[in-house]
Amino acid sequence: MNSLAALLDWYATLTPASLDRIAQFYAADAHFRDPFNDVHGVPAIATVFRHMFAHTEAPRFEIAERIEQGEQAFVTWTFHFGLRGRAYAVAGGSHLRFGADGRVIMHRDYWDAAEELWQQLPVLGPPVRWLRKRFRAA
Incomplete structure (x- = not known):
């Protein structure tokens, strides 16, 4: 198993220094995908997280719920970070598949970039909120 x-403990305590342990958790050819990235391999996945640390303030993951079934899991989380002195929180979930050695071979993040991020930003927020209202059924 x-x-x-x-x-999840590693994610909850992730720092630039602990990022060096990524190969303990991800297989060499693992696939990672989120709304902004679609990469393969530990070096590329590590680059995604290095970018996160370089471009956000005090990023951290708060793990909420987890469901395991066989060699896969689904986890809900909140990503907390700062951007230009303002605090943000993005709620999402991750579908994980594990290889025979217990390391992640597929990691797919699901979160709504428009609702969770763009509409919170000062410049993009008003037009995104307007569009969401325009397309809402009720």
């Missing part, structure tokens, strides 16, 4: 608990 996988080591979901260890992976």
